[in-house]
Amino acid sequence: MKKTLLTLLALVLVMSMVAVACTPAAPAEEPAAEEPAAVEEPMEEEAPADEAPATEEVMEEPMAEVDFAVMPGGALEEALKGTYAGTTVTVDGAFEGNDPDGVKFDESVKAFEEATGIDVNYIGNKEFEGSIAIRVDAGDAPDIVDFPQPGLFANFAREGKIVPVSEYLDSDWLDQQYASGWREFNTVDGTEYGVMMRFSGKSLVWYPKAQWDAAGYEIPQTWDELMALTQQIADDGDTAWCIGIESGAATGWAATDWTEEMMLRTTSLENYDAWVAGELPFDSPEVKNAVETWSNLWFNDDYVLGGRNSIVSTSFGDSPAGLFTDPPQCWMHKQANFITSFFPEGVEYGTDYDFFYLPPVDEAYGKPFLVAGDLVAMFNDRPEVRALMEYFTTPQSVSGWLEGGGAIAAQKTATQDMYGSDLDWAVSQLVAQATAFRFDGSDLMPGEVGAGSFWEHITSYVAGSEDLDTSMQAIDASWPTE
Numbered sequence: 001m002k003k004t005l006l007t008l009l010a011l012v013l014v015m016s017m018v019a020v021a022c023t024p025a026a027p028a029e030e031p032a033a034e035e036p037a038a039v040e041e042p043m044e045e046e047a048p049a050d051e052a053p054a055t056e057e058v059m060e061e062p063m064a065e066v067d068f069a070v071m072p073g074g075a076l077e078e079a080l081k082g083t084y085a086g087t088t089v090t091v092d093g094a095f096e097g098n099d100p101d102g103v104k105f106d107e108s109v110k111a112f113e114e115a116t117g118i119d120v121n122y123i124g125n126k127e128f129e130g131s132i133a134i135r136v137d138a139g140d141a142p143d144i145v146d147f148p149q150p151g152l153f154a155n156f157a158r159e160g161k162i163v164p165v166s167e168y169l170d171s172d173w174l175d176q177q178y179a180s181g182w183r184e185f186n187t188v189d190g191t192e193y194g195v196m197m198r199f200s201g202k203s204l205v206w207y208p209k210a211q212w213d214a215a216g217y218e219i220p221q222t223w224d225e226l227m228a229l230t231q232q233i234a235d236d237g238d239t240a241w242c243i244g245i246e247s248g249a250a251t252g253w254a255a256t257d258w259t260e261e262m263m264l265r266t267t268s269l270e271n272y273d274a275w276v277a278g279e280l281p282f283d284s285p286e287v288k289n290a291v292e293t294w295s296n297l298w299f300n301d302d303y304v305l306g307g308r309n310s311i312v313s314t315s316f317g318d319s320p321a322g323l324f325t326d327p328p329q330c331w332m333h334k335q336a337n338f339i340t341s342f343f344p345e346g347v348e349y350g351t352d353y354d355f356f357y358l359p360p361v362d363e364a365y366g367k368p369f370l371v372a373g374d375l376v377a378m379f380n381d382r383p384e385v386r387a388l389m390e391y392f393t394t395p396q397s398v399s400g401w402l403e404g405g406g407a408i409a410a411q412k413t414a415t416q417d418m419y420g421s422d423l424d425w426a427v428s429q430l431v432a433q434a435t436a437f438r439f440d441g442s443d444l445m446p447g448e449v450g451a452g453s454f455w456e457h458i459t460s461y462v463a464g465s466e467d468l469d470t471s472m473q474a475i476d477a478s479w480p481t482e
Contacts (some may be wrong), residue, residue: 034395042258064115068396069413071173075386076116084384085117087152091388092132093124093146093374098471104400105146111399112391118384121252129447136161140377144388147194148374150185151444158187165192168386169393177393181437186375194411195389198398199373201427202257202336202440208323209354212331223265223361227297231332234302241304241430242322242330244314245462252455253442254316255462256333257370258298260441262290264368265361269436270272276444278479282472291461291468293361298462312463317342323353336372337427349423357430359434372443373410453478 036167063070070077078084095101102122109120123142125131129152135141136156147153156162165174165186175480178196186194207217217233220226233240245254254446267286274280275287282288301307305322306314317339322329324344333339340349340423347353360367378389393415401407403420408428419425429439442450453475461468466474 031137064369068394073183073385076390079116079387088119089388091144092122092142094128107400121220143380143385149443154188157193162193194375194377196375198407199371200336202370203358204355206333206355208328219356238307242319242333244319246315254441255458258294262293276441282475368436369434372440
């Protein structure tokens with residue numbers, strides 16, 4: 001029994017061991033998943049206290065490419081970026097938009113309009129001198145005015161109606177564009193108010209070149225040489241001069257030109273300016289001497305085609321015709337460069353005709369040049385108006401006249417290739433040699449004198465119906481007192 005019990009215990013023990021061996025092992029505990037190490041965000045670097053935070057770069061509009069000079073930092077530079085595109089600038093003046101000068105003006109501003117997008121609206125008319133005062137007084141002034149007469153321009157400047165150029169144009173820039181004499185025309189009581197655009201030269205003597213050369217005549221360099229040549233031509237049996245001053249209601253203006261020429265050649269510039277301003281009387285010794293200087297030539301019947309009596313009745317435009325007969329009926333004619341439009345068709349500059357400078361009378365007064373021309377001034381101060389005024393300081397602003405003929409660029413930066421006429425370029429070079437410039441005196445005087453009594457009484461003097469004293473005193477008496 002004991003043996004049986006032991007056997008049973010042994011069997012139980014074996015079975016227990018088998019059970020343990022057959023039981024699958026408990027799965028090992030999975031290690032806890034490791035959290036990824038925290039990555040420290042880099043700290044934003046603070047800008048130093050004296051350093052401005054970075055800003056996004058703004059691209060500037062490119063400036064349009066143009067063939068004219070541009071003043072650095074001016075309104076025109078900004079306008080060429082398109083800043084003022086769509087705006088309009090009005091310009092008033094003494095010529096109409098559809099006449100030859102109007103067409104040339106439009107051609108001259110075309111490059112500005114295309115490059116800037118600014119529209120230039122020209123509104124001029126032949127009643128300009130009367131209408132402009134009405135508009136300005138009514139507070140309806142155009143943006144820019146083209147003045148053919150500096151006297152009218154000066155009146156508006158003194159009234160404070162015009163913006164001084166120093167407010168929008170740099171003086172160094174103007175020096176680059178103009179010879180000093182031209183800036184004087186734009187100056188009133190010490191302040192510069194406008195810019196000169198174009199001009200015609202008056203101190204010119206025209207002659208028939210081919211016949212002149214064949215005759216062996218030489219170009220006179222002084223007044224004495226000119227008078228000697230005049231006498232030589234008379235001794236050869238010809239008349240030296242073609243002279244006529246008839247011009248309808250404006251008869252006499254050609255004689256006023258000769259008076260101005262002699263004032264510049266026989267007395268000082270200060271006296272010329274005083275005379276134009278009414279401070280030196282017509283009846284003064286200086287003015288009478290100037291008139292008598294040209295009278296010595298005009299009133300000698302051997303010197304003038306048709307004699308003295310024909311001068312008043314001969315049209316100024318017809319008077320140079322004698323240069324082009326064969327043989328010439330006269331050999332010299334003094335007139336501005338516009339006179340070539342009255343020459344016969346088909347004649348050529350440099351072959352059929354040429355010109356020389358009207359010689360000085362007294363070398364103490366240098367080689368002055370008498371001119372007439374147009375200057376522009378700004379009445380309304382806006383950026384687009386400033387831009388156009390700056391453009392007017394460039395020779396491209398008168399390209400219509402340079403290419404078509406009839407005017408000279410006042411800007412010294414004009415080059416020969418800009419001119420469509422060798423003649424106009426030659427005139428410009430002759431003017432460049434002058435020692436001084438002065439504007440047509442009668443255009444500077446009050447209208448009742450410069451375009452009234454001066455014409456009237458100088459004509460009576462030439463006709464012989466008044467003596468010199470009577471004529472000069474009558475002009476003085478007509479000068480306005482206010």
